[in-house]
Amino acid sequence: MFSTYEAVYKHGMLKWIDERPEGNCLRVMVTVLEKEKDTAEFQESIEELLQRTKGIVKPPVSRDEIDRDIATMRSEWNREWDR
Known part of the structure; x- marks a missing residue:
């Protein structure tokens, strides 16, 4: 069974945001x-897109x-074997 936990990875370490997985030896x-780039720079009006x-x-x-x-x-096909 899989459980989902949220953490931030920084310099090789996981810092748990909310609850932490239980147990001492976990896989x-x-x-x-990755955080998405600001989509404002990619915005384009419908008119620009259509144009x-x-x-x-x-x-x-x-x-x-x-x-x-x-x-x-x-009709333009020249077949050598038909001659």
Whole structure:
């Protein structure tokens, strides 16, 4: 069974914030969660985002257009073994 305790790791030592795990000989597995950077510097308005990403997504192509492109490519295909 796992229990969660909060501690601060500083200079090789864990300083328990609230309660401390009981026992004298414990196997402690540590997950490090770094403090996130200030997200204010990454904030961007919706208008700026849309302007920056404008034109990335191509307009949809109809099935007829795809079939026409395939037919054109097939007609241009030079197969040496058919001669």
